[in-house]
Amino acid sequence: MIDPSHLDRLRAIVGQKGLVDDPSLMRSYETGARYDEGKAAFVVRPETTQQVSAVVAYAVAHGIPLIPQSGNTGLVGGSTPDTSGSQGVISFDRLTTPLRIDTDNRTVEVAAGVRLSVLNEALAPHGFFLPVDLGADPMIGGMVATNTGGARFLRYGSMRRQVLGLEVVLPDGEGTILDLASGLRKDNSHVDLKQLFIGTSGVFGIVTRAVLELQRLPQQTATALIVPQDDASVPLLLRYLEERCGEYLTAFEGMSHNAMERALGHVKHLRNPFAHGTIPAYAILVELTRSWAPREGEMELSTFLENVLAQTFEDEPPLLSDALVGRSDDLWAIRHALSEGLRASGYVIAFDLSLPRSDLARFRQEIVGLLGGTFPELAVCDFGHIADGGVHFNLVHPGRPDAAYIARVRDQVLDVVVNRYGGSFSGEHGIGRSNQAFYDRYTPALVQRLSASVRRAVGTMGM
Secondary structure, eight states: OOOHHHHHHHHHHHOGGGEEOOHHHHHHHHBOSSSOBOOEEEEEOOSSHHHHHHHHHHHHHTTOOEEEESSSOOSSSSSSOOTTSOEEEEEOTTOOOOOEEETTTTEEEEETTOBHHHHHHHHGGGTEEOOOOOSSOOBHHHHHHTTOOOTTHHHHOOHHHHEEEEEEEOSSTTOOEEEEOOOOSOOOSSOOGGGGGSSSTTSSOEEEEEEEEOEEOOSEEEEEEEEESSTTHHHHHHHHHHHHHGGGEEEEEEEEHHHHHHHHHHOTTOOOOSGGGOOOSEEEEEEEEESSOOOTTOOOHHHHHHHHHHHHTTSSSOSEEEEEEEOHHHHHHHHHTHHHHHHHHSEEEEEEEEOOGGGHHHHHHHHHHHHHHHOTTOEEOOEEEGGGTEEEEEEEESSOOOHHHHHHHHHHHHIIIIIIHOOBSBSSSOOHHHHHHHHHHHSOHHHHHHHHHHHHHHTTTTO
16 A cells, blocks of 8 residues: 555664564554554654654655554544555654653653653652553553543643643654753743643644653552432532542542443452442542651541541431442552443443533433433443543443444434533543544634644644
8 A cells, every 4th residue: 555665765764673564563553442443554663753753754755644653542543544554653662762850850851652650660769650540551642642631630630731841743844853841840931832732642743752740659548439329419529528628639530330330240350349239320439648658646548538528427418328438459440440341341432521510410310311212222331530520421332333323322422512511522532533523513613723724834844
């Protein structure tokens, strides 16, 4: 599907190990984390920013489409090629130059191909971590490019809040390297251009290096599973905990009965923490943290949490029907196993939604009722980040539905989300092929035109 001379030229740029054109070796780069797969013309694996620049310049000059791929953990088809066989994948799994940790500035300079787990392992001896918590193990470049949020968004925010500087290769004929990696926390001397490249999935430029602000590792943690009295109690519980726990409150993660049931039934090492094994209709994982070691005379954080939760049972009517303060690893293991449990139980029609958090409970009641009437075979297995309005609204079909069926489901759900609640069809996961049609449909025309203008501008910078 591509002239062999192009492969020779690209191989000359990145070396023998930097180019993959054997179909059997390309499969992992062509297959995404959720059902999406395509066919690549080649996979190019640069080892330096200069090689990225040369590859991009060559591809632009010869009209070869490139798909930037970081850890390939995305869920909307944004990191894999289409089925035409005409697109090349530019992977950053070799772009892993050594970290530069500045303990006094509380920052790290890190290459785009470094995985989150590797970064945090290197930071731990210094007492720091990158606090964007995910079930997957992505690479830093992809986390920046998708503005990853995660389960602790409530306390630490998204990736955008962690990024102080970037190095980017622009998609122009020169492969222009734009160095915005100063690492300053305050700089109003020019337009903050790095924001163009955070959350835009490589469309405006490819992130090759980032300077990130770090947080102190938590020294104390308390975790609980709480069971709200009913759906109406959920926003009241969030407000209650925010008022009484302040910045200690790190996570407030909702999990439906159907999602927990599938995780506990499939993942064998999980322990069912509920009384008599009865899984409730809905449960919330609550986490509190402190960044300092326990102090003499200070109430233990777990005791503090127990006291706060105990007070809710004294309300009339009580907000909680049950609460369990337990080991953090055990309780988070349930949360992180939800996606695996869903995949094992059927075909997942997944939505990454964002709504005003005040509307989440009402939306959930409405959409469950609507789907029960039109698609009764679907199991609603939702979970998500209640505190930031995010919900992974997953529907599990017992078989493998066809494309027309999936389209009808998506249309019904997203019509409610966007048109009735003013929500977003992509809270964290970006656009990609899976969401392109909804971008075309729901994103205002003026926003689309302005975005296209920026794309054209950065694509002609070196000419």
